[in-house]
Amino acid sequence: MAVKTHTFQAPKGTRDFYPQDLAVRKYIESVWRKTAISHGFDEIDGPTFEHLELYTTKSGPGIVSELFSFKRDKGATDYALRPEFTPTLARMYAAQAGSLPKPTKWFSIGPYFRAERPQRGRLREHIQLNVDIIGDDSPAAEAELITTAIELLTRLSFTSDQIQFKISHRDIPKFFFLGRGAQENQLEILFDLTDRYHKISKDELHNRGNDLGISNTLLDSIDEMILQCRTEDGTKTILDEARNSGFDPTNFGALLEHYLDSPGTRDWFCVDPSIVRGLAYYTGTVFEIHETTGKERAIAGGGRYDKLVELFDGPPTAACGFAMGDVVLRLVLEDHGLLKPSEQYLPSPDVFVINVRDEESQINFMPLVSSLRSAGLHVRHSYKSTRNVGKLLSEANKARAKFAVILGKELDEGKIVIKDLQGGSQEDVAEDTLLETLQARLANREGG
RNA sequence: GCGGCUGUAGCUCAGUUGGUUAGAGCACCUGGUUGUGGUCCAGGGGGUCGAGGGUUCGAAUCCCUUCAGCCGCCCCA
Numbered sequence: 001m002a003v004k005t006h007t008f009q010a011p012k013g014t015r016d017f018y019p020q021d022l023a024v025r026k027y028i029e030s031v032w033r034k035t036a037i038s039h040g041f042d043e044i045d046g047p048t049f050e051h052l053e054l055y056t057t058k059s060g061p062g063i064v065s066e067l068f069s070f071k072r073d074k075g076a077t078d079y080a081l082r083p084e085f086t087p088t089l090a091r092m093y094a095a096q097a098g099s100l101p102k103p104t105k106w107f108s109i110g111p112y113f114r115a116e117r118p119q120r121g122r123l124r125e126h127i128q129l130n131v132d133i134i135g136d137d138s139p140a141a142e143a144e145l146i147t148t149a150i151e152l153l154t155r156l157s158f159t160s161d162q163i164q165f166k167i168s169h170r171d172i173p174k175f176f177f178l179g180r181g182a183q184e185n186q187l188e189i190l191f192d193l194t195d196r197y198h199k200i201s202k203d204e205l206h207n208r209g210n211d212l213g214i215s216n217t218l219l220d221s222i223d224e225m226i227l228q229c230r231t232e233d234g235t236k237t238i239l240d241e242a243r244n245s246g247f248d249p250t251n252f253g254a255l256l257e258h259y260l261d262s263p264g265t266r267d268w269f270c271v272d273p274s275i276v277r278g279l280a281y282y283t284g285t286v287f288e289i290h291e292t293t294g295k296e297r298a299i300a301g302g303g304r305y306d307k308l309v310e311l312f313d314g315p316p317t318a319a320c321g322f323a324m325g326d327v328v329l330r331l332v333l334e335d336h337g338l339l340k341p342s343e344q345y346l347p348s349p350d351v352f353v354i355n356v357r358d359e360e361s362q363i364n365f366m367p368l369v370s371s372l373r374s375a376g377l378h379v380r381h382s383y384k385s386t387r388n389v390g391k392l393l394s395e396a397n398k399a400r401a402k403f404a405v406i407l408g409k410e411l412d413e414g415k416i417v418i419k420d421l422q423g424g425s426q427e428d429v430a431e432d433t434l435l436e437t438l439q440a441r442l443a444n445r446e447g448g
Numbered sequence: 449g450c451g452g453c454u455g456u457a458g459c460u461c462a463g464u465u466g467g468u469u470a471g472a473g474c475a476c477c478u479g480g481u482u483g484u485g486g487u488c489c490a491g492g493g494g495g496u497c498g499a500g501g502g503u504u505c506g507a508a509u510c511c512c513u514u515c516a517g518c519c520g521c522c523c524c525a
Binding site: 397 | 449477478479480482483484485486516517518519520521522523524525
């Protein structure tokens with residue numbers, strides 16, 4: 001028995017979406033979708049599982065322990081539930097690269113999976129938005145991603161006081177460290193230490209660094225870089241130093257000083273060379289979206305990955321994109337009180353039909369409901385046997401209906417009652433004008 | 449894979465130093481006999497107190513194990 005009870009629970013790290021939960025999710029997804037479409041992106045999707053090699057090709061065999069992977073019974077092929085979309089995207093683009101326009105702008109919304117233990121902001125299944133621009137190597141592409149993300153966050157009611165984009169370019173820390181005497185083969189370690197600078201103590205940083213053969217001088221330069229980046233002048237100093245060591249600032253400078261230099265967007269981002277992103281495939285600009293208190297995990301992350309399409313047998317193709325998950329986003333929305341009570345995201349019925357006549361008159365009831373539904377209205381009615389109008393109106397109200405339609409004694413004179421459940425007013429209308437009256441009242445509500 | 453905290457009704461929680469048939473609010477259902485809601489009144493269903501074992505005359509309460517959840521570590525898309 002004990003075994004059974006857990007068998008019938010949702011698996012660890014997954015969520016059941018009851019109507020109210022799903023309504024909130026649909027709200028977030030609709031903001032994602034509408035914003036992406038209005039910025040000219042076409043929606044795509046791929047399979048929710050892929051060949052395991054798609055992921056090991058890109059990330060190496062170490063990733064397998066973090067995936068849900070499986071074989072068919074007696075089968076030889078390894079599959080994995082998709083942990084991210086980018087490999088699928090690169091594969092899909094590579095397969096039809098010759099016939100796709102430049103740039104190709106795609107987005108997708110769907111579930112992704114990881115096999116790690118769940119914790120705050122990280123579940124085993126989450127919904128993620130991916131927005132990508134393929135075939136444009138100019139900073140205009142990154143700028144378009146960032147302005148799309150800003151618009152999306154604005155539509156969710158966030159302000160630049162609450163959310164910040166931290167933008168960098170991988171060449172900045174690269175040439176900064178090279179200028180401080182690092183070897184090429186030490187860069188990966190230095191990026192890694194930089195990435196986790198905020199999570200570990202200074203002692204730990206030095207211990208780990210020393211174990212990996214990084215000099216204290218270089219480790220101190222990580223510290224210096226991150227501290228400098230807290231001020232605008234300090235950031236300039238770091239940029240200058242990287243430039244003196246070989247960093248070509250043309251594109252990055254154009255992104256910041258030309259493409260993102262409009263009044264609406266300037267407040268949303270800051271340059272932060274300590275952002276390097278863990279993923280190996282990024283080749284240029286990288287950015288993360290954080291809420292400003294630092295309490296939650298990153299809301300989104302992205303960057304430029306110019307080598308990935310050719311890794312999947314496509315032509316050399318520039319590309320960049322970002323991904324945003326629903327779990328952290330929802331937490332941050334809640335932290336800032338930006339979500340309404342969840343039932344308010346459910347669709348509200350146009351009409352709740354109440355029948356208080358005797359049995360014989362019931363025959364008119366369902367045909368009426370059907371005809372209103374045929375006209376496109378969202379119509380509900382009670383399944384209770386009571387004729388108590390008070391109770392039925394209460395039910396109509398709980399169902400969030402806009403209007404109640406009451407079939408009662410007025411029907412003897414061919415009249416039906418329409419009651420506005422928000423304002424409380426009601427009127428008798430002729431039976432044959434019910435639909436048009438309702439439609440007029442509903443249109444009126446939409447407008448007002 | 450490792451560590452900390454927590455498991456009493458669908459939800460939020462009470463349950464005195466272990467003591468009779470385990471409680472409240474919300475939610476749900478039914479009534480308040482013939483027509484006006486976001487108030488009220490009365491009733492009802494629903495829990496083997498996460499599960500298993502142990503101590504005891506007696507366990508929701510003490511001990512062990514296990515499962516699950518949350519939070520963190522590892523890892524990070």
